[in-house]
Amino acid sequence: MRFGFIGDIVGKPGRALVKEYLPRLKEEYGLDFVIANGENVSHGFGINRKNAKELLNNGVDLLTGGNHSWDKKEIIEYMDEMPILRPLNYPLGVPGSGIGYLKSEKGTLAVINLMGHYAMPQSQNVFVEILQALENLEPNDGVFIDFHAEATSEKQMLLHLLKGKVSAIVGTHTHVGTDDLQIYQKTGYLTDIGLTGCRDGVLGMAVQSPLKRALTGISYPLEIPKECKEIFQMVVFELEEKECIDAFKIKIYDKDSVFTTKAWHEL
Numbered sequence: 001m002r003f004g005f006i007g008d009i010v011g012k013p014g015r016a017l018v019k020e021y022l023p024r025l026k027e028e029y030g031l032d033f034v035i036a037n038g039e040n041v042s043h044g045f046g047i048n049r050k051n052a053k054e055l056l057n058n059g060v061d062l063l064t065g066g067n068h069s070w071d072k073k074e075i076i077e078y079m080d081e082m083p084i085l086r087p088l089n090y091p092l093g094v095p096g097s098g099i100g101y102l103k104s105e106k107g108t109l110a111v112i113n114l115m116g117h118y119a120m121p122q123s124q125n126v127f128v129e130i131l132q133a134l135e136n137l138e139p140n141d142g143v144f145i146d147f148h149a150e151a152t153s154e155k156q157m158l159l160h161l162l163k164g165k166v167s168a169i170v171g172t173h174t175h176v177g178t179d180d181l182q183i184y185q186k187t188g189y190l191t192d193i194g195l196t197g198c199r200d201g202v203l204g205m206a207v208q209s210p211l212k213r214a215l216t217g218i219s220y221p222l223e224i225p226k227e228c229k230e231i232f233q234m235v236v237f238e239l240e241e242k243e244c245i246d247a248f249k250i251k252i253y254d255k256d257s258v259f260t261t262k263a264w265h266e267l
């Protein structure tokens, strides 16, 4: 089984990059599924139904979320009927689900969306919740986790809690990719995949407002740049009998600079 994961897709530039590259890459690399974090899809904050459908029509099979899952309130009522997850460890009773299953003739992939604690909304203990959730999963041929967290330490702790027990863990939320793609005791791991969208602003947003805020302390509305330098980032995992046997990351800068990085193996 082979699948791709795209991190925080930021605004219209991010959606346009998915449309431009994903259908071709999905075929070229023989991906059974593509999962993408959708918390910043609609003008940088949340995801509306129209934009979710657009991504699902362009090759994304399942959308994950994070602290911005709820910014476009209209999506809440569609969370149960559309393939959209929100972090599992939100308090009991919050709408939506943190676990989804993708099925093909190659098998079933369980996808779990988690959220960290540092600088994040109130939630249940993520480390306790995931251990319980893993015991109650439906039969599957692999488990993938999108860990939406600010702190790199929390992400590394999750790796050490779950190494050898899940197929792959990738961090999202910081919008800045880290350089540590590896296969650690049969678990594919990357601390943060980084955004897909504009690479020359601040976390995918235009630089003017954050800079004015930095200089004055006064906040201004964040905007998606009308024009920008682009980055598309996807990590690909290959599983065999639930274990990660290969992983690589594809980065595309603007139209024609494509970089592929292989994971290192840690026994």
Ligand SMILES: [Fe+2]
Pocket (backbone or CB within 6 Å): 008, 039, 040, 066, 173, 174, 175
């Ligand atoms: Fe984000």
Ligand SMILES: [Fe+2]
Pocket (backbone or CB within 6 Å): 039, 066, 067, 068, 148, 172, 173
């Ligand atoms: Fe986030």
